[in-house]
Amino acid sequence: MSNFKSLPGFREFYPEDFAERRFLFQVWRQVARRFSFQEFDGPVLESLELFKAKSGDEIESQLFCFEDKGDREVSLRPELTPTLARMVAARANSLKRPIKWFSIGDNFRYERTQKGRLRCFTQLNADILGEAGPAAELELISLLIQLIQGFGLGQDDFFIRLSDRNLWMLYLEAQGFQEEAPKILEIVDKWERMPEEVAREKLSAIAGERGEGLQASITAFLKVGNLAELSAAFEAVSSGADVGEALQARVDDWSTLLDGFESMGLAGFVEMDLSIVRGLAYYTGFVFEAFDRAKSNRAIAGGGRYNNLIKKMGGPDMPAVGFGMGDVVLADILKERGIMPKFVDTVDAYMVIGGEAERAVALADANALRQSGFSVDYPFKNSGFGKQFKAASASGARVALIYGSEELEKGVVKLRDLNDRSEEDVPRERLMLALRDRLS
RNA sequence: GUGGUUAUAGCUCAGUUGGUUAGAGCACCGGUUUGUGGUAUCGGGGGUCGCGGGUUCGAAUCCCGUUAGCCACCCCA
Numbered sequence: 385m386s387n388f389k390s391l392p393g394f395r396e397f398y399p400e401d402f403a404e405r406r407f408l409f410q411v412w413r414q415v416a417r418r419f420s421f422q423e424f425d426g427p428v429l430e431s432l433e434l435f436k437a438k439s440g441d442e443i444e445s446q447l448f449c450f451e452d453k454g455d456r457e458v459s460l461r462p463e464l465t466p467t468l469a470r471m472v473a474a475r476a477n478s479l480k481r482p483i484k485w486f487s488i489g490d491n492f493r494y495e496r497t498q499k500g501r502l503r504c505f506t507q508l509n510a511d512i513l514g515e516a517g518p519a520a521e522l523e524l525i526s527l528l529i530q531l532i533q534g535f536g537l538g539q540d541d542f543f544i545r546l547s548d549r550n551l552w553m554l555y556l557e558a559q560g561f562q563e564e565a566p567k568i569l570e571i572v573d574k575w576e577r578m579p580e581e582v583a584r585e586k587l588s589a590i591a592g593e594r595g596e597g598l599q600a601s602i603t604a605f606l607k608v609g610n611l612a613e614l615s616a617a618f619e620a621v622s623s624g625a626d627v628g629e630a631l632q633a634r635v636d637d638w639s640t641l642l643d644g645f646e647s648m649g650l651a652g653f654v655e656m657d658l659s660i661v662r663g664l665a666y667y668t669g670f671v672f673e674a675f676d677r678a679k680s681n682r683a684i685a686g687g688g689r690y691n692n693l694i695k696k697m698g699g700p701d702m703p704a705v706g707f708g709m710g711d712v713v714l715a716d717i718l719k720e721r722g723i724m725p726k727f728v729d730t731v732d733a734y735m736v737i738g739g740e741a742e743r744a745v746a747l748a749d750a751n752a753l754r755q756s757g758f759s760v761d762y763p764f765k766n767s768g769f770g771k772q773f774k775a776a777s778a779s780g781a782r783v784a785l786i787y788g789s790e791e792l793e794k795g796v797v798k799l800r801d802l803n804d805r806s807e808e809d810v811p812r813e814r815l816m817l818a819l820r821d822r823l824s
Numbered sequence: 825g826u827g828g829u830u831a832u833a834g835c836u837c838a839g840u841u842g843g844u845u846a847g848a849g850c851a852c853c854g855g856u857u858u859g860u861g862g863u864a865u866c867g868g869g870g871g872u873c874g875c876g877g878g879u880u881c882g883a884a885u886c887c888c889g890u891u892a893g894c895c896a897c898c899c900c901a
Contacts, residue, residue, distance in 0.1 A: 662901095
């Protein structure tokens, strides 16, 4: 055994593992293409500053960063969004809108590994840029739903929690907490994991003697599950600034979006759940996460609107919404439910070869068949027919092509169907056609 | 970063109160039937028992350290 090991949090993909990976990517690409998203990619290594610019200096502790030989501070990418923002910003004026892009690539985070979290993971990223209205959210979230449905998961298996940082801002503003809102949202993000006393303490530190009332109003807001409950919640707190107009516009957006899901027949997948605010302050509107209904896993995917980021990264003012979906949690879920297909790298035909004279003929056919697009395999060494048929079975081939002395004499190849065990002699010049028929 | 837990063959695991050369099943390779395949039979290769130190006449087994895996917290772009 070698003394060399792979680094912590980095995976190796043996052929059977890689087949699962390829399956995930295939489904992702197929579905993304159905939605007319275009695939792109960026550098895996970027300047450290790029990520700090988006997320702040604290991010460095979780980055795979180092100094390169040219004394540049660099980092493996922990996410794709800053790269995407830069790429879009660079050609913002010439890109046809809406911009619908996706990417499948490896990302790196220097963190302690645990279930569903590694140091190198693959993420599907999908973003829509240049559209400020909820049509973008509708398109993106319906893509997200089909991406998961593509693996055979349905309404009973997963759902989307839809929330809105705008509503939270308005709600807090209505209570006179406009400036304190970002800090309050940080607390809301951790609400479920935080004992009530701790929450009260923290809110009091921000809102003084109004902390207790704020805690009650947050608790009420978290229970909102539809638009009627939403307006009721606002009516109950209307003591601060008048947000009536902005609220109405926002409610209209919600209606448009929810109606859209209804039209698409996807309403059963989406739940209004204001407990999702997502920790990142750069989200500016709708935010959402996809969850296993069993809830035993981490979020399958998460995203939201980030209208200020492109400008912050040096680009023009451009609205954007996007999400990321990792391969680790998704693969875990598929395996838990036993719907990860078992894969064998199969071939169309496996050759059974009698001896040296027969081998010369078989090699000629093997090369010709391969050039024509068939996948063909054959044993390197001469051995008994019994052994070769075992190998043929193990290869997953649909048919065995038998090159024996009898066949050689007659100028034919015996074609054996390994499923129904039927056999037929085929003249060598007709082999390609016969094989095509048999495989179709 | 904090805490818990585990570590024996490629995989799943045995291994007695510390006692000779560390085992099994599966997988892999080879032979039995000199032209017919999932489950037959015989054989083979493969392990410094995660690594390092200590206790002991003797350590896979006991003690300490360390690394790695797993799990939870923190964080989650």
